[in-house]
Amino acid sequence: MTETLKVTGNAVDLEVVSEPYVRMTFRGYAPVVDVAVNGATQMLYISSKSISVALEPLVKENGDKFAGLKLRVKKESEEKMAPYVVEKLT
Numbered sequence: 001m002t003e004t005l006k007v008t009g010n011a012v013d014l015e016v017v018s019e020p021y022v023r024m025t026f027r028g029y030a031p032v033v034d035v036a037v038n039g040a041t042q043m044l045y046i047s048s049k050s051i052s053v054a055l056e057p058l059v060k061e062n063g064d065k066f067a068g069l070k071l072r073v074k075k076e077s078e079e080k081m082a083p084y085v086v087e088k089l090t
Contacts, residue, residue: 005042050083
C-alpha cells in the first residue's frame with residue numbers, strides 16, 4: 001500500500017503522477033492522487049475544501065489533468081484543521 005503524504009507547515013515540493021481515484025477510509029471513500037516526492041511515490045488526500053479549491057484552476061490550466069502538476073504544498077499553520085496553501089511550481 002502506498003504511504004500517505006503528511007502535509008505540515010513545512011512546504012513540500014511534489015509532482016502529481018496520477019489522476020484522482022478513491023480510497024476507503026474510516027469515514028468512507030475519499031479522493032486521492034499519487035504524488036512523487038524526492039523520488040518516492042506517496043498518496044495525497046485532496047478532499048479538503050482548501051486543497052480542492054486551490055487545485056481547480058491549476059487542473060483547468062493543465063488541460064483538465066492532475067497528472068503533471070508540479071506543486072509546493074503546506075499547511076497554513078501546524079493546527080490539525082489548518083487550510084492548505086498550494087503554489088504552482090514552474
